[in-house]
Amino acid sequence: MTDSFEPKSCFYESQGLRLHYVDWGNEAAPALVLLHGGRDHCRTWDWVARALRPHFHIMAADLRGHGDSEWPKGSSYSMADHVYDLTRMAAAVGVKQMSIVGHSFGGMISSVYAGAFPQHVVRLAIIDGAFNPRSSTLPIEQQFVRWAAELNRTAAMVPRRYRSIEEAAARMKERNTRLTPQLAMHLARHAVKKLADGTYIWKYDPTQRVNPPYKLTVEDLIALRQRIACPTLLLRAGDSIAPDPAVNGILGNFKHAEQKVISGAGHWVHHDKLDVVVAELRAFLGVSG
Secondary structure, rough: OOOOOOOOEEEEEEOOOOEEEEEEOOOOOOEEEOOOOOOOOOOHHHHHHHOOOOEEEEEEEEOOOOOOOOOOOOOOHHHHHHHHHHHHHHHHOOOOEEEEEEEOHHHHHHHHHHOOHHHHHEEEEOOOOOOOHHHOOOOHHHHHHHHHHHHHHHHOOOOEEEEEEEHHHHHHHHOOOOHHHHHHHHHHHHHEEOOOOOOOOEOOOOHHHHHOOOOOOOHHHHHHHHHOOOOEEEEOOOOOOOOOOOHHHOOHOOOEEEEEEEOOOOOOOHHHHHHHHHHHHHHOOOOOO
Protein backbone atom coordinates (compact mmCIF):
# COMPACT_ATOMS: atom_id res chain seq x y z
CA MET A 1 0.00 0.00 0.00
CA THR A 2 1.57 3.28 -1.09
CA ASP A 3 -1.05 5.41 0.71
CA SER A 4 0.14 5.82 4.31
CA PHE A 5 -3.22 7.05 5.64
CA GLU A 6 -4.39 5.03 8.64
CA PRO A 7 -8.04 4.78 9.71
CA LYS A 8 -9.30 5.78 13.14
CA SER A 9 -10.31 3.05 15.60
CA CYS A 10 -13.80 3.62 17.00
CA PHE A 11 -16.06 1.72 19.39
CA TYR A 12 -19.78 1.49 20.06
CA GLU A 13 -22.00 -0.62 22.30
CA SER A 14 -24.43 -3.33 21.28
CA GLN A 15 -26.14 -5.67 23.77
CA GLY A 16 -23.55 -4.74 26.37
CA LEU A 17 -20.63 -5.54 24.05
CA ARG A 18 -17.90 -3.07 23.11
CA LEU A 19 -17.63 -3.46 19.34
CA HIS A 20 -14.98 -2.01 17.08
CA TYR A 21 -14.83 -0.49 13.62
CA VAL A 22 -12.33 1.63 11.73
CA ASP A 23 -13.39 4.95 10.23
CA TRP A 24 -11.60 6.09 7.08
CA GLY A 25 -12.77 9.71 7.36
CA ASN A 26 -14.43 11.89 4.70
CA GLU A 27 -17.55 12.22 6.87
CA ALA A 28 -19.36 14.53 4.44
CA ALA A 29 -19.41 11.83 1.72
CA PRO A 30 -22.02 9.05 1.35
CA ALA A 31 -21.63 6.23 3.88
CA LEU A 32 -20.12 2.91 2.81
CA VAL A 33 -19.96 0.03 5.31
CA LEU A 34 -17.61 -2.91 4.77
CA LEU A 35 -18.32 -6.25 6.50
CA HIS A 36 -15.73 -9.01 6.63
CA GLY A 37 -16.38 -12.75 6.73
CA GLY A 38 -15.90 -15.36 9.44
CA ARG A 39 -12.49 -15.58 11.17
CA ASP A 40 -11.44 -12.31 9.53
CA HIS A 41 -11.21 -8.69 10.67
CA CYS A 42 -11.90 -5.13 9.55
CA ARG A 43 -8.38 -4.50 8.23
CA THR A 44 -8.93 -7.11 5.54
CA TRP A 45 -10.52 -4.21 3.59
CA ASP A 46 -7.59 -1.78 3.74
CA TRP A 47 -6.76 -1.93 0.04
CA VAL A 48 -10.39 -1.56 -1.01
CA ALA A 49 -10.94 1.25 1.50
CA ARG A 50 -7.91 3.21 0.30
CA ALA A 51 -9.15 3.00 -3.27
CA LEU A 52 -12.69 4.16 -2.46
CA ARG A 53 -12.22 6.58 0.44
CA PRO A 54 -12.02 9.72 -1.74
CA HIS A 55 -15.66 9.08 -2.67
CA PHE A 56 -17.17 7.67 0.54
CA HIS A 57 -17.25 7.86 4.30
CA ILE A 58 -16.01 4.30 4.82
CA MET A 59 -16.54 2.33 8.01
CA ALA A 60 -15.18 -1.22 8.22
CA ALA A 61 -16.62 -3.22 11.11
CA ASP A 62 -15.13 -5.93 13.28
CA LEU A 63 -17.99 -8.38 13.78
CA ARG A 64 -18.65 -9.44 17.37
CA GLY A 65 -16.09 -12.02 18.41
CA HIS A 66 -13.63 -10.85 15.75
CA GLY A 67 -10.74 -8.41 15.55
CA ASP A 68 -10.86 -5.85 18.32
CA SER A 69 -14.55 -6.38 19.12
CA GLU A 70 -15.52 -8.11 22.35
CA TRP A 71 -16.61 -11.72 22.56
CA PRO A 72 -20.16 -12.23 23.82
CA LYS A 73 -20.72 -14.50 26.77
CA GLY A 74 -23.08 -17.34 26.02
CA SER A 75 -22.10 -17.96 22.39
CA SER A 76 -24.48 -15.32 21.06
CA TYR A 77 -23.61 -15.32 17.36
CA SER A 78 -26.99 -15.58 15.70
CA MET A 79 -27.69 -13.76 12.45
CA ALA A 80 -30.15 -11.58 14.37
CA ASP A 81 -27.37 -10.49 16.74
CA HIS A 82 -25.07 -9.50 13.88
CA VAL A 83 -27.85 -7.56 12.15
CA TYR A 84 -28.68 -5.75 15.38
CA ASP A 85 -25.00 -4.85 15.80
CA LEU A 86 -25.10 -3.18 12.39
CA THR A 87 -28.14 -1.12 13.39
CA ARG A 88 -26.29 0.00 16.53
CA MET A 89 -23.18 0.98 14.59
CA ALA A 90 -25.27 3.03 12.16
CA ALA A 91 -27.00 4.76 15.07
CA ALA A 92 -23.69 5.48 16.81
CA VAL A 93 -22.29 7.11 13.67
CA GLY A 94 -25.57 8.86 12.86
CA VAL A 95 -25.94 7.22 9.44
CA LYS A 96 -29.48 6.73 8.12
CA GLN A 97 -28.59 5.47 4.64
CA MET A 98 -25.57 3.51 3.50
CA SER A 99 -24.15 1.33 0.79
CA ILE A 100 -22.76 -2.00 2.00
CA VAL A 101 -20.07 -4.33 0.70
CA GLY A 102 -19.92 -7.69 2.46
CA HIS A 103 -17.63 -10.66 1.97
CA SER A 104 -18.68 -14.26 2.71
CA PHE A 105 -20.57 -14.30 6.03
CA GLY A 106 -20.46 -10.51 5.96
CA GLY A 107 -22.35 -10.72 2.68
CA MET A 108 -25.00 -12.85 4.36
CA ILE A 109 -25.36 -10.29 7.16
CA SER A 110 -25.55 -7.50 4.59
CA SER A 111 -28.35 -9.15 2.63
CA VAL A 112 -30.39 -9.89 5.76
CA TYR A 113 -29.95 -6.32 6.99
CA ALA A 114 -30.93 -4.94 3.57
CA GLY A 115 -34.04 -7.14 3.55
CA ALA A 116 -35.06 -6.22 7.09
CA PHE A 117 -34.33 -2.50 6.67
CA PRO A 118 -34.52 -1.82 2.92
CA GLN A 119 -35.04 1.90 3.41
CA HIS A 120 -31.53 2.24 4.87
CA VAL A 121 -29.51 0.58 2.08
CA VAL A 122 -28.66 2.46 -1.11
CA ARG A 123 -26.57 -0.21 -2.84
CA LEU A 124 -25.50 -3.70 -1.83
CA ALA A 125 -22.46 -5.64 -3.08
CA ILE A 126 -21.94 -9.23 -1.92
CA ILE A 127 -18.55 -10.83 -2.52
CA ASP A 128 -18.78 -14.62 -2.65
CA GLY A 129 -21.39 -14.57 0.09
CA ALA A 130 -24.74 -15.39 -1.53
CA PHE A 131 -25.52 -18.89 -0.33
CA ASN A 132 -28.08 -20.75 1.71
CA PRO A 133 -27.22 -22.32 5.07
CA ARG A 134 -26.82 -26.05 5.23
CA SER A 135 -30.02 -27.48 6.60
CA SER A 136 -29.81 -30.32 9.09
CA THR A 137 -31.69 -33.58 8.58
CA LEU A 138 -31.42 -34.40 12.28
CA PRO A 139 -34.50 -34.18 14.52
CA ILE A 140 -34.47 -30.98 16.55
CA GLU A 141 -33.57 -32.72 19.83
CA GLN A 142 -30.52 -34.27 18.16
CA GLN A 143 -29.53 -30.86 16.80
CA PHE A 144 -29.45 -29.54 20.37
CA VAL A 145 -27.36 -32.52 21.49
CA ARG A 146 -24.91 -31.96 18.61
CA TRP A 147 -24.71 -28.23 19.34
CA ALA A 148 -23.99 -28.75 23.04
CA ALA A 149 -21.30 -31.32 22.24
CA GLU A 150 -19.62 -29.00 19.73
CA LEU A 151 -19.59 -26.15 22.26
CA ASN A 152 -18.04 -28.46 24.85
CA ARG A 153 -15.34 -29.55 22.42
CA THR A 154 -14.62 -25.97 21.44
CA ALA A 155 -14.39 -24.85 25.07
CA ALA A 156 -11.86 -27.62 25.75
CA MET A 157 -9.65 -26.70 22.82
CA VAL A 158 -6.21 -25.22 23.46
CA PRO A 159 -5.64 -22.30 21.07
CA ARG A 160 -2.89 -22.83 18.57
CA ARG A 161 0.05 -20.59 19.36
CA TYR A 162 2.48 -19.01 16.92
CA ARG A 163 6.00 -17.99 17.79
CA SER A 164 5.84 -14.92 15.55
CA ILE A 165 3.55 -12.92 13.31
CA GLU A 166 5.53 -14.32 10.39
CA GLU A 167 4.56 -17.84 11.43
CA ALA A 168 0.88 -16.80 11.60
CA ALA A 169 1.21 -15.22 8.15
CA ALA A 170 2.66 -18.46 6.80
CA ARG A 171 -0.40 -20.27 8.14
CA MET A 172 -2.62 -17.81 6.26
CA LYS A 173 -0.72 -18.48 3.06
CA GLU A 174 -1.33 -22.19 3.52
CA ARG A 175 -5.09 -21.48 3.49
CA ASN A 176 -4.89 -19.06 0.55
CA THR A 177 -1.84 -19.67 -1.61
CA ARG A 178 -2.67 -16.63 -3.75
CA LEU A 179 -1.78 -14.22 -0.92
CA THR A 180 1.39 -12.21 -1.46
CA PRO A 181 3.88 -12.18 1.44
CA GLN A 182 3.12 -8.48 2.01
CA LEU A 183 -0.64 -9.04 2.19
CA ALA A 184 -0.31 -12.13 4.38
CA MET A 185 1.82 -10.17 6.88
CA HIS A 186 -0.65 -7.28 6.92
CA LEU A 187 -3.60 -9.57 7.54
CA ALA A 188 -1.76 -11.58 10.19
CA ARG A 189 -0.60 -8.47 12.03
CA HIS A 190 -4.21 -7.44 12.62
CA ALA A 191 -5.50 -11.00 13.15
CA VAL A 192 -3.42 -12.02 16.17
CA LYS A 193 -2.89 -10.88 19.75
CA LYS A 194 0.29 -11.29 21.75
CA LEU A 195 0.24 -13.29 24.99
CA ALA A 196 2.36 -12.71 28.09
CA ASP A 197 4.81 -15.44 27.06
CA GLY A 198 5.47 -13.73 23.72
CA THR A 199 3.48 -16.13 21.54
CA TYR A 200 0.49 -15.17 19.41
CA ILE A 201 -3.04 -16.52 19.01
CA TRP A 202 -5.87 -15.58 16.65
CA LYS A 203 -8.18 -12.84 17.89
CA TYR A 204 -11.45 -14.44 16.79
CA ASP A 205 -13.65 -16.41 19.16
CA PRO A 206 -13.63 -20.11 18.13
CA THR A 207 -17.19 -20.60 19.39
CA GLN A 208 -18.54 -18.43 16.56
CA ARG A 209 -17.88 -21.40 14.25
CA VAL A 210 -20.40 -23.63 16.05
CA ASN A 211 -23.72 -23.85 14.23
CA PRO A 212 -26.67 -23.43 16.62
CA PRO A 213 -29.98 -25.27 16.22
CA TYR A 214 -31.72 -21.90 15.93
CA LYS A 215 -31.08 -20.00 12.70
CA LEU A 216 -32.87 -18.48 9.74
CA THR A 217 -34.43 -20.95 7.35
CA VAL A 218 -33.97 -20.87 3.60
CA GLU A 219 -37.56 -19.62 3.35
CA ASP A 220 -36.68 -16.75 5.73
CA LEU A 221 -33.69 -15.80 3.60
CA ILE A 222 -35.69 -15.87 0.37
CA ALA A 223 -38.35 -13.62 1.92
CA LEU A 224 -35.70 -11.15 3.09
CA ARG A 225 -33.85 -11.12 -0.25
CA GLN A 226 -37.11 -10.35 -2.03
CA ARG A 227 -37.56 -7.29 0.19
CA ILE A 228 -34.22 -5.73 -0.83
CA ALA A 229 -35.10 -2.59 -2.75
CA CYS A 230 -31.67 -1.38 -3.83
CA PRO A 231 -29.45 -2.40 -6.76
CA THR A 232 -27.46 -5.48 -5.79
CA LEU A 233 -24.21 -6.86 -7.18
CA LEU A 234 -23.01 -10.41 -6.57
CA LEU A 235 -19.28 -10.79 -7.18
CA ARG A 236 -18.58 -14.49 -7.35
CA ALA A 237 -15.15 -16.09 -7.28
CA GLY A 238 -14.34 -18.07 -10.39
CA ASP A 239 -12.91 -20.75 -8.11
CA SER A 240 -15.60 -20.41 -5.44
CA ILE A 241 -16.27 -23.35 -3.15
CA ALA A 242 -19.94 -22.27 -2.83
CA PRO A 243 -22.73 -23.19 -5.28
CA ASP A 244 -23.35 -20.77 -8.15
CA PRO A 245 -26.25 -18.38 -7.28
CA ALA A 246 -27.10 -18.09 -10.97
CA VAL A 247 -27.55 -21.85 -11.17
CA ASN A 248 -29.20 -22.74 -7.86
CA GLY A 249 -31.80 -19.97 -8.01
CA ILE A 250 -30.43 -17.60 -5.35
CA LEU A 251 -29.77 -14.84 -7.89
CA GLY A 252 -33.47 -14.91 -8.75
CA ASN A 253 -34.36 -14.23 -5.09
CA PHE A 254 -33.20 -10.63 -5.55
CA LYS A 255 -35.37 -8.15 -7.44
CA HIS A 256 -32.58 -5.91 -8.71
CA ALA A 257 -29.45 -8.05 -8.85
CA GLU A 258 -26.74 -8.94 -11.32
CA GLN A 259 -23.88 -11.37 -10.91
CA LYS A 260 -20.34 -11.10 -12.19
CA VAL A 261 -17.76 -13.86 -11.98
CA ILE A 262 -14.14 -12.93 -11.23
CA SER A 263 -11.97 -15.54 -12.90
CA GLY A 264 -8.70 -16.58 -11.31
CA ALA A 265 -9.97 -15.78 -7.81
CA GLY A 266 -10.73 -17.97 -4.84
CA HIS A 267 -13.04 -17.20 -1.95
CA TRP A 268 -11.07 -14.10 -0.85
CA VAL A 269 -11.82 -12.38 -4.13
CA HIS A 270 -10.81 -8.90 -2.97
CA HIS A 271 -7.35 -10.23 -2.08
CA ASP A 272 -6.85 -12.41 -5.14
CA LYS A 273 -8.08 -9.89 -7.75
CA LEU A 274 -8.01 -6.51 -6.01
CA ASP A 275 -7.87 -4.35 -9.14
CA VAL A 276 -10.79 -6.18 -10.75
CA VAL A 277 -12.91 -5.99 -7.59
CA VAL A 278 -12.18 -2.28 -7.12
CA ALA A 279 -13.08 -1.58 -10.75
CA GLU A 280 -16.35 -3.47 -10.39
CA LEU A 281 -17.20 -1.68 -7.15
CA ARG A 282 -16.39 1.71 -8.65
CA ALA A 283 -18.72 1.08 -11.57
CA PHE A 284 -21.46 -0.35 -9.37
CA LEU A 285 -21.24 2.40 -6.76
CA GLY A 286 -21.20 5.09 -9.44
CA VAL A 287 -17.75 6.60 -8.95
CA SER A 288 -14.91 7.26 -11.36
CA GLY A 289 -11.33 8.31 -11.18
